[in-house]
Amino acid sequence: MGIEDVVREAIRSSFGIDYKEAIPLSRPKKPEFGDMSTSVAFQLAKRLGSSPNVISEKIAKELASTSELFERVTTQGGYINFHFGKTFFSKLIGDIISGKLASLVRRLSDGEFVQIEYVSANPTGPLNVVSARAAAVGSSLVNILRRVGYDVKGEYYLNDAGNQVRLLTESLRARIKQLKGERADIPDEGYHGEYLLDYARDAIEENVPDDRLSDWILSRITDDIKETLKRFGVCFDSWVSERELRSSGRVEKLISELDKKHLVYEKDGAIWFAATSLDPESEQDYVLVKSDGEYSYFAVDIAYHLDKFQRGFSHVWDIWGPDHHGHIKRMQLALRSLGYDRAFSAILLQQVNIVEEGKRRKMSKRRGELVTLNELLGEIDTDVARFFFLDRRVGAHLDFDLELARKESEENPVYYVKYAHARIRSIERLAGLRGITPGSIENLLGIPEFLHLARRVAEYPDVIVRTARELETHILTDYLLALSRDFHHFYHIHRVITGDRERSSGMLSLVLAVAEVIKDGLALLGIEAPERM
RNA sequence: GCGCCCGUGGCUCAAUUGGAUAGAGCAACGGACUACGAAUCCGUAGAUUGGAGGUUCGAAUCCUCUCGGGCGCACCA
Numbered sequence: 001m002g003i004e005d006v007v008r009e010a011i012r013s014s015f016g017i018d019y020k021e022a023i024p025l026s027r028p029k030k031p032e033f034g035d036m037s038t039s040v041a042f043q044l045a046k047r048l049g050s051s052p053n054v055i056s057e058k059i060a061k062e063l064a065s066t067s068e069l070f071e072r073v074t075t076q077g078g079y080i081n082f083h084f085g086k087t088f089f090s091k092l093i094g095d096i097i098s099g100k101l102a103s104l105v106r107r108l109s110d111g112e113f114v115q116i117e118y119v120s121a122n123p124t125g126p127l128n129v130v131s132a133r134a135a136a137v138g139s140s141l142v143n144i145l146r147r148v149g150y151d152v153k154g155e156y157y158l159n160d161a162g163n164q165v166r167l168l169t170e171s172l173r174a175r176i177k178q179l180k181g182e183r184a185d186i187p188d189e190g191y192h193g194e195y196l197l198d199y200a201r202d203a204i205e206e207n208v209p210d211d212r213l214s215d216w217i218l219s220r221i222t223d224d225i226k227e228t229l230k231r232f233g234v235c236f237d238s239w240v241s242e243r244e245l246r247s248s249g250r251v252e253k254l255i256s257e258l259d260k261k262h263l264v265y266e267k268d269g270a271i272w273f274a275a276t277s278l279d280p281e282s283e284q285d286y287v288l289v290k291s292d293g294e295y296s297y298f299a300v301d302i303a304y305h306l307d308k309f310q311r312g313f314s315h316v317w318d319i320w321g322p323d324h325h326g327h328i329k330r331m332q333l334a335l336r337s338l339g340y341d342r343a344f345s346a347i348l349l350q351q352v353n354i355v356e357e358g359k360r361r362k363m364s365k366r367r368g369e370l371v372t373l374n375e376l377l378g379e380i381d382t383d384v385a386r387f388f389f390l391d392r393r394v395g396a397h398l399d400f401d402l403e404l405a406r407k408e409s410e411e412n413p414v415y416y417v418k419y420a421h422a423r424i425r426s427i428e429r430l431a432g433l434r435g436i437t438p439g440s441i442e443n444l445l446g447i448p449e450f451l452h453l454a455r456r457v458a459e460y461p462d463v464i465v466r467t468a469r470e471l472e473t474h475i476l477t478d479y480l481l482a483l484s485r486d487f488h489h490f491y492h493i494h495r496v497i498t499g500d501r502e503r504s505s506g507m508l509s510l511v512l513a514v515a516e517v518i519k520d521g522l523a524l525l526g527i528e529a530p531e532r533m
Numbered sequence: 534g535c536g537c538c539c540g541u542g543g544c545u546c547a548a549u550u551g552g553a554u555a556g557a558g559c560a561a562c563g564g565a566c567u568a569c570g571a572a573u574c575c576g577u578a579g580a581u582u583g584g585a586g587g588u589u590c591g592a593a594u595c596c597u598c599u600c601g602g603g604c605g606c607a608c609c610a
Contacts, residue, residue: 290608297610
């Protein structure tokens with residue numbers, strides 16, 4: 001029985017009511033307020049026509065006499081504060097250092113088959129820093145959801161068809177001609193980035209026939225994207241090709257499916273999806289088949305998502321850039337008509353701006369103004385870059401100052417966390433030399449810094465759950481920073497290995513637990529925890 | 534014009550989704566290595582949470598208005 005149930009039970013026996021709402025539990029800001037607290041008395045005050053003070057005291061009294069979970073239950077101005085006992089911490093630390101850390105995390109799912117689709121940048125050029133943010137966040141969320149029990153697959157949707165590809169090929173063709181000294185202009189809407197010059201050189205060298213140019217450039221760029229992602233520590237479970245999707249007949253099938261539901265009509269030579277008839281709130285209808293006979297991006301994307309569900313995913317998260325937000329509503333609408341809207345959610349990752357000398361610079365792949373992930377990784381460490389992207393809310397804009405990133409790579413917070421880990425491993429090595437092994441911590445919990453650090457370690461399982469639930473990696477990075485800070489502070493006050501073997505054993509248990517948590521947390525974020533630095 | 538996201542110390546970000554005195558890191562200033570790693574620690578200073586109303590026991594968080602910044606509103610993807 002968890003804390004929530006215990007409190008609910010206490011409310012029942014104190015006031016004879018069934019409290020069905022969630023019991024708000026939070027970690028108090030001050031240590032004297034205990035290990036966990038609830039403000040439920042405030043909520044009950046109105047309903048019971050009594051003051052929070054009176055109510056909280058009654059519940060606390062009831063809890064103190066009935067629950068074995070707590071050493072003490074106190075009240076403070078209407079708040080009810082719970083204090084855990086020594087056995088709670090002993091068991092926790094013991095479990096962590098004996099390799100049971102993963103089992104302490106509450107499972108949010110029992111193997112539900114789900115997918116996260118991320119990056120999915122068009123294969124028309126090198127990955128930029130915007131995709132890098134998506135790559136860092138997506139790959140970490142895959143790990144974290146896996147930890148709380150989901151069966152997660154990460155997928156990259158490759159837009160290797162349609163207009164953009166045509167423009168890419170024409171741009172490349174123009175670059176080849178230019179290199180051969182012929183006059184040729186890159187189409188206005190085409191890709192003007194210099195990177196195409198390198199590809200053009202290779203194409204000339206390899207003597208790629210003109211009718212194979214499109215396939216050739218797509219596979220070259222796709223390979224380079226895969227290579228870059230690998231360098232960034234990102235590996236996808238699957239890659240889905242838009243071109244194959246188009247030729248598979250799935251789009252056609254989708255349209256006839258929608259047609260059966262009377263959501264399709266023809267106008268001006270195009271075929272439309274009747275969004276407005278499905279939802280009066282919708283502003284407009286959307287084209288499925290253009291008047292030139294080509295499928296629209298929207299049509300193919302619906303077919304793609306339908307295919308995901310037909311592959312058995314019960315939930316699908318897409319990580320999209322802010323420029324896609326207009327796409328969310330209509331996708332949900334289309335999926336609703338097919339019966340899948342609740343199984344789909346989009347995570348809108350806010351944009352990354354490149355900042356130079358305090359001014360934002362526009363990023364455009366077509367104009368070729370971009371900072372590539374490869375360039376970035378040439379300047380700073382993969383781990384530093386990942387941490388940089390992960391230590392922020394997804395909804396927050398990110399002003400990326402390469403100058404600053406370069407500078408910060410030497411004083412980046414990620415090293416603070418890594419250093420805490422390396423320091424503990426160093427202590428562990430010394431303990432090994434002295435023949436000291438982990439032992440009981442019970443006699444040390446009276447030391448304030450020791451208790452504080454133990455409490456911080458105890459938060460970890462809940463931090464993972466919150467990170468997974470909110471799909472926000474910064475919750476985990478922030479926690480790791482706080483844990484590292486608490487450890488460094490502890491380290492300066494208390495020596496772990498001393499002549500007192502019993503005390504040393506207990507101290508060692510706690511710091512080893514800290515190291516295990518750091519290692520585990522960093523691993524979930526795709527970052528290495530070094531033994532030495 | 535309509536819709537969505539963001540405004541928190543000089544800078545970059547938090548605040549467990551409405552809870553206790555708004556917290557950290559950079560940068561600034563002053564201190565700490567003769568025992569486990571100084572990539573560290575301790576201290577000082579710095580905030581009318583863009584602004585104005587409202588909702589209630591309680592607001593950075595919710596509602597209305599307003600001011601800035603960004604992004605959408607295609608037979609582009």
